[in-house]
Amino acid sequence: MASAVERFDDKASETFESVGRTTVYRGELLRHPVYSRALHWMVALFFFLALFSGFGIYLPWLFRWFTPIFGGGQLLRAMHPWFGLGFVVFFGLQALNWLQPMIWTPADSNWMRNMKKIVSSEEKMEAPDTGFFNAGQKVQFWEIVGGCTAYLITGIILWVGAPTFGRILVAISYVIHDISALIMLGGIFIHIYESTFGQPGTFQSMTRGAVSEAWAWTFHPAWYKQMTGRDPVQACEEARRQMTTGNKP
Ligand code: HEM
Numbered sequence: 001m002a003s004a005v006e007r008f009d010d011k012a013s014e015t016f017e018s019v020g021r022t023t024v025y026r027g028e029l030l031r032h033p034v035y036s037r038a039l040h041w042m043v044a045l046f047f048f049l050a051l052f053s054g055f056g057i058y059l060p061w062l063f064r065w066f067t068p069i070f071g072g073g074q075l076l077r078a079m080h081p082w083f084g085l086g087f088v089v090f091f092g093l094q095a096l097n098w099l100q101p102m103i104w105t106p107a108d109s110n111w112m113r114n115m116k117k118i119v120s121s122e123e124k125m126e127a128p129d130t131g132f133f134n135a136g137q138k139v140q141f142w143e144i145v146g147g148c149t150a151y152l153i154t155g156i157i158l159w160v161g162a163p164t165f166g167r168i169l170v171a172i173s174y175v176i177h178d179i180s181a182l183i184m185l186g187g188i189f190i191h192i193y194e195s196t197f198g199q200p201g202t203f204q205s206m207t208r209g210a211v212s213e214a215w216a217w218t219f220h221p222a223w224y225k226q227m228t229g230r231d232p233v234q235a236c237e238e239a240r241r242q243m244t245t246g247n248k249p
Helices: 002-019 034-058 064-070 073-098 106-113 115-119 135-160 167-198 213-219 221-228 232-244
Strands: 028-030 210-212
Touching: 002 034, 002 073, 028 213, 028 221, 034 064, 034 073, 034 167, 064 073, 073 135, 106 115, 106 135, 115 135, 135 167, 210 213, 213 221, 213 232, 221 232
Parallel strands: none
Antiparallel strands: 028 210
């Protein structure tokens, strides 16, 4: 089963790489290939479509101004479950794509214990054992996996409705559906901040697919070591020395 999933993922990755392109310049590392990037942006697109159409249903008096973009209230209601389904399907594929690097390790438990220092940027570099994704990213990933499961179950109950599932189950589903949306929305604000201003150089990993080596040794030192075989602290010090001596090696 696991190898069938891997085979599917590898095949999709190969197909996307043959139609898209990732250029990795000197001093850079490949971070996200075309397939991962395409999935991520489809996830983001359907997330926001589902979110905005959901707001239109949940708070119509407040969000009346954008209902016409979706062709009016009725169409917005009809389209919301399809946007949600699109989000869950694309995130499901992304989850298969990232399953391996998202597995929790002892390094992640350490990261969580030192979270205060990391978030307040007391340490300039992440802990040396921080791999491809850090624990914060993994927590968010697994929260989205949980959220998608909740959306799918409660969404189907709401879609099919009370005649089949009964009024109590529909009422409970409303509450779970909306709480999941609010939790995910809060997480996405943090995610967008961290992926742009919070950790400069991260955004290009989802546009061009490549990151600078300096970014890698700063934010994901263990991944840098795995990719280059070099010690991240030494690499950083060397780069610093080169800068102070006017780029002379
Ligand atoms: C316009 C908004 C968004 C931006 C600018 C953005 C940017 C990024 C970037 C740059 C990465 C790569 C991080 C890395 O390689 O370390 C990433 C990863 C990821 N994105 Fe987004 N993203 C956005 C929206 C979303 C949405 C809506 C979701 C899901 C609901 C999402 C889920 C994820 C997940 C699970 C990851 C992997 C773990 C992580 O980096 O947190 N993203 N995103």
